Amino acid sequence: MQTDILIVGGGVIGSAIAYQLAKYNLDITIVEKESDICMGSSKANSSMIHDGYNVDGSTLKGKLVLKANSYFENLCRNLYVPYVKNLGSIFVGFGDNDLKIMKEQINNGEKNGIQGLKIVGKEKLHQMEPNLNPNARFGLYNPNTGTINPFELNRALAENAVLNGVKVLLNTEVQNVIVRDGKVKAVQTNNGLIRTKVVINAAGLYADKIAAMVEKIDFEIKPRRGQYFLYDKKWGNLVKHAIYSAPTKVSKGMIILPTTEGNLLAGSNAESINDKENFATTFDALEGIYNNMIFHLFPMLPRNGEVITTFAGLRAVATGEDFIIDYAKTVKGFINVAGIQSPGLSSSPAIAMMVEGLVRDLHYDLDFTEKGNYRVDRPKPLILRDLPYEERNELIKRNPDYGTIICRCETVSKGEIIDAIHSPIPATNIDAIKRRTRAGMGRCQSGFCGPRVLNILENELNISPLKVTKKGKESYVLAMNNKDLSLQEGRRNYEKIEL
Amino acid sequence: MKKSNYDIVVIGGGPAGLAAALEAKRSGVKKILICERGSSLGGILEQCIHNGFGLQYFKEELTGPEYADRFIKKLEGTDIDVKLNTMVIDIFGKGRIIAVNRVEGVFEIETKAAILAMGCRERTREALTIPGDRPSGIMTAGTAQRYVNVEGYLPGKEIVILGSGDIGLIMARRLTLEGANVKGVLEIMPYSTGLIRNKVQCLDDFQIPLYLNHTVSCIHGKERLEGVTIAEVDKSLKVIPKTEKYIKCDTLLLSVGLIPENELSQKANIKLDSATKGPIVNEKRQTSIPWIFASGNVLQVHDLVDNVTEESEIAGRSAAEYINNQLIVRRKKISVTYTKSIGYVVPQFINFNDTKEKVIKFYMRVRHPDKNVNIIVKDNLGKVITYFKKDTVTPGSMLVLLVPISLLQDNLENINISITRG
Numbered sequence: 001m002q003t004d005i006l007i008v009g010g011g012v013i014g015s016a017i018a019y020q021l022a023k024y025n026l027d028i029t030i031v032e033k034e035s036d037i038c039m040g041s042s043k044a045n046s047s048m049i050h051d052g053y054n055v056d057g058s059t060l061k062g063k064l065v066l067k068a069n070s071y072f073e074n075l076c077r078n079l080y081v082p083y084v085k086n087l088g089s090i091f092v093g094f095g096d097n098d099l100k101i102m103k104e105q106i107n108n109g110e111k112n113g114i115q116g117l118k119i120v121g122k123e124k125l126h127q128m129e130p131n132l133n134p135n136a137r138f139g140l141y142n143p144n145t146g147t148i149n150p151f152e153l154n155r156a157l158a159e160n161a162v163l164n165g166v167k168v169l170l171n172t173e174v175q176n177v178i179v180r181d182g183k184v185k186a187v188q189t190n191n192g193l194i195r196t197k198v199v200i201n202a203a204g205l206y207a208d209k210i211a212a213m214v215e216k217i218d219f220e221i222k223p224r225r226g227q228y229f230l231y232d233k234k235w236g237n238l239v240k241h242a243i244y245s246a247p248t249k250v251s252k253g254m255i256i257l258p259t260t261e262g263n264l265l266a267g268s269n270a271e272s273i274n275d276k277e278n279f280a281t282t283f284d285a286l287e288g289i290y291n292n293m294i295f296h297l298f299p300m301l302p303r304n305g306e307v308i309t310t311f312a313g314l315r316a317v318a319t320g321e322d323f324i325i326d327y328a329k330t331v332k333g334f335i336n337v338a339g340i341q342s343p344g345l346s347s348s349p350a351i352a353m354m355v356e357g358l359v360r361d362l363h364y365d366l367d368f369t370e371k372g373n374y375r376v377d378r379p380k381p382l383i384l385r386d387l388p389y390e391e392r393n394e395l396i397k398r399n400p401d402y403g404t405i406i407c408r409c410e411t412v413s414k415g416e417i418i419d420a421i422h423s424p425i426p427a428t429n430i431d432a433i434k435r436r437t438r439a440g441m442g443r444c445q446s447g448f449c450g451p452r453v454l455n456i457l458e459n460e461l462n463i464s465p466l467k468v469t470k471k472g473k474e475s476y477v478l479a480m481n482n483k484d485l486s487l488q489e490g491r492r493n494y495e496k497i498e499l
Numbered sequence: 500m501k502k503s504n505y506d507i508v509v510i511g512g513g514p515a516g517l518a519a520a521l522e523a524k525r526s527g528v529k530k531i532l533i534c535e536r537g538s539s540l541g542g543i544l545e546q547c548i549h550n551g552f553g554l555q556y557f558k559e560e561l562t563g564p565e566y567a568d569r570f571i572k573k574l575e576g577t578d579i580d581v582k583l584n585t586m587v588i589d590i591f592g593k594g595r596i597i598a599v600n601r602v603e604g605v606f607e608i609e610t611k612a613a614i615l616a617m618g619c620r621e622r623t624r625e626a627l628t629i630p631g632d633r634p635s636g637i638m639t640a641g642t643a644q645r646y647v648n649v650e651g652y653l654p655g656k657e658i659v660i661l662g663s664g665d666i667g668l669i670m671a672r673r674l675t676l677e678g679a680n681v682k683g684v685l686e687i688m689p690y691s692t693g694l695i696r697n698k699v700q701c702l703d704d705f706q707i708p709l710y711l712n713h714t715v716s717c718i719h720g721k722e723r724l725e726g727v728t729i730a731e732v733d734k735s736l737k738v739i740p741k742t743e744k745y746i747k748c749d750t751l752l753l754s755v756g757l758i759p760e761n762e763l764s765q766k767a768n769i770k771l772d773s774a775t776k777g778p779i780v781n782e783k784r785q786t787s788i789p790w791i792f793a794s795g796n797v798l799q800v801h802d803l804v805d806n807v808t809e810e811s812e813i814a815g816r817s818a819a820e821y822i823n824n825q826l827i828v829r830r831k832k833i834s835v836t837y838t839k840s841i842g843y844v845v846p847q848f849i850n851f852n853d854t855k856e857k858v859i860k861f862y863m864r865v866r867h868p869d870k871n872v873n874i875i876v877k878d879n880l881g882k883v884i885t886y887f888k889k890d891t892v893t894p895g896s897m898l899v900l901l902v903p904i905s906l907l908q909d910n911l912e913n914i915n916i917s918i919t920r921g
Contacts, residue, residue, distance in 0.1 A: 403600050403604055405586040411588060445625045471635070476723060477654070482677055495680070496707065497682045499713075
């Protein structure tokens with residue numbers, strides 16, 4: 001196989017770069033080691049779009065987040081991504097020290113060219129957030145903070161890229177990068193050799209591993225784990241803005257906000273860990289987040305019960321804390337896009353533009369003329385629950401599967417699930433369908449729709465139900481046919497729990 | 500949008516909906532419709548292939564499908580309309596219901612009364628916020644029951660069950676019969692929450708251990724479940740340090756409680772009871788919105804389907820009385836209150852002077868197990884109206900109190916239910 005530009009990683013950064021470069025007459029391929037795009041840091045984060053008021057504007061990540069913000073509105077309109085631009089954020093203060101931090105942040109924001117920041121007094125604060133802890137004394141209000149559906153952003157970017165000719169190879173892991181005469185020639189994957197002129201390393205948590213395939217590197221990617229609570233939609237209206245808690249000894253300041261889908265998201269702590277696959281939640285962290293932040297700000301929120309789920313995300317933190325977006329030092333045609341931690345999601349459009357510049361500046365024989373048939377959008381995802389009844393009826397008339405409700409909690413039809421399975425980047429497992437359609441993202445957490453979604457996957461992919469997975473690889477949902485186990489020969493272990 | 504008219508629309512075709520519709524028909528209601536979101540009638544009974552159903556109602560021991568079949572057969576002899584694969588998505592105003600299916604699309608039904616019979620759902624691992632990884636191999640006991648009994652697949656080979664709810668106990672036996680190794684059942688409370696007969700027949704008879712005061716404190720496995728950490732808990736249900744132990748398993752089933760499915764009730768702005776998580780109803784199973792009735796597990800989670808049937812017959816009869824203007828309101832509405840040792844009582848109000856029912860059935864659960872107690876029903880002046888002696892009470896077994904209506908005086912405003920020892 002051969003391509004001009006090979007992007008390692010189908011997260012939001014790899015997908016944004018593919019989207020950016022897909023405008024031109026270039027041959028682009030994304031390789032993703034997982035069964036779906038959006039499986040690493042892009043999958044689990046605060047879903048916020050920051051304007052950068054509190055960043056250090058002299059850092060690369062500061063510059064990029066400040067540049068990126070104005071692009072989201074158009075991008076999300078073109079690609080049909082749920083985005084609330086002016087959700088607004090409030091950093092809530094209880095003590096005089098908080099006020100001091102706020103004033104510093106306002107100064108910083110002004111230095112960064114952010115407008116509209118202001119400190120609101122107690123009365124106004126509680127008008128804006130009627131359910132907030134009555135002891136909160138003031139708040140730093142920023143009207144520019146937004147929230148996005150991060151799965152949809154990632155998916156939309158990648159789908160647009162695919163529709164403009166980009167190839168996405170899932171379950172494809174880079175094993176080696178082949179360099180000759182100081183130039184990138186090819187990458188070796190578990191699915192064969194791909195010859196390429198350019199490699200863009202957007203491998204997230206593994207960007208150090210990929211970078212080290214071409215040269216000795218001076219950075220390391222260390223996962224910084226953050227844990228979150230996602231609350232039932234019942235609580236979605238409780239909080240009106242993105243609410244920050246003040247930084248404390250144990251945390252850098254956490255956040256609670258209504259999502260674009262109407263849930264409430266609360267988190268996260270920040271914990272440096274070693275294992276890049278450790279997406280586990282821990283009792284201590286969840287307790288800390290609940291007691292120090294959730295209960296502190298909105299005491300009516302329960303510790304469990306009306307919680308849809310808890311989850312952990314890993315931020316890909318590079319040595320030195322800043323983004324690393326640059327050529328490899330000794331190899332031509334290799335570009336690192338590493339250390340994309342917070343505010344990575346918010347910076348993604350600007351990161352992609354910067355990478356375009358780096359690719360152009362290679363002065364390779366690449367065709368940067370614009371595609372004649374370039375498509376700015378993607379097919380609008382059909383979300384029936386959001387449509388007026390008459391429109392739904394038209395759709396059901398055309399395709400009766402839109403009238404069969406599979407996920408009761410989120411009202412997702414069979415037709416929408418089948419659409420996701422046959423979308424530009426096919427959803428081939430239960431979680432991939434969940435991220436695209438919300439089937440299984442409601443209160444029963446797929447207790448009811450799980451077996452039905454499994455049946456649909458079985459039929460549409462024409463595979464045995466025993467091969468259907470939750471999230472790819474060995475994550476099979478079922479073990480075997482009934483009776484197969486009792487018919488197995490030999491004595492099996494019937495050890496019980498002994499205490 | 501297509502529109503149609505009915506006298507009564509029953510939402511849900513499980514045991515509650517079937518009994519309510521049949522009873523409404525027996526009471527002379529002409530146009531009745533059942534909307535069922537599944538592809539067949541019977542609801543959850545379809546997957547409950549074990550026996551033990553009907554001992555009270557039919558005085559014989561039936562399986563779930565057999566129990567459902569008795570009602571489905573009766574229904575076939577009536578002119579009750581049934582729409583399968585039909586999901587009600589909204590309910591509002593005075594008698595307006597919106598539903599969707601693949602044949603008619605989104606359509607509207609105008610009705611004089613509705614009976615909510617949507618049943619309940621299972622509490623999840625996620626709602627309990629059990630920490631750890633998020634692999635496959637974790638599911639509720641009811642989902643596993645569907646896979647095994649309806650779809651014909653085993654979810655795993657080495658199984659740990661969290662929670663001693665009845666479905667979990669039933670599945671412990673079922674999976675053992677299929678050749679899986681059920682390594683044990685853990686219950687965070689100091690008592691089993693399921694029926695005693697299920698503990699004996701499903702665990703004891705198969706030498707499956709039940710550990711009380713124990714829980715799963717962490718889940719391990721990146722792709723498929725590999726094991727769980729279990730631990731003992733103290734009186735406040737917190738994990739006791741150093742009691743943690745790793746147990747290898749490929750499947751974790753949860754049987755940690757059922758929650759009435761009241762998404763539609765909330766859309767209709769029906770008042771819910773924070774204790775039952777179901778609508779607040781009077782003795783006719785009428786909700787805070789007069790044309791909407793509710794019965795079965797959507798109202799309160801029952802232990803026995805027989806009680807669901809009885810309760811739904813009350814709702815069916817009452818909805819018929821409602822549309823025929825036959826309900827006679829009491830001079831004073833009686834509110835039902837209870838003391839702290841009681842978890843909940845249904846109904847929450849008594850509104851009518853009844854001519855048909857001679858007794859009012861109060862369903863209730865205690866908060867803690869106890870022995871040799873008196874359950875006392877008092878009026879607002881503290882005078883004992885009646886009382887019931889019980890040898891044993893436990894939260895896992897619903898209590899039914901039969902109070903003759905003749906004991907409820909005309910000027911009564913409140914009755915209070917309490918428990919005393921001895």
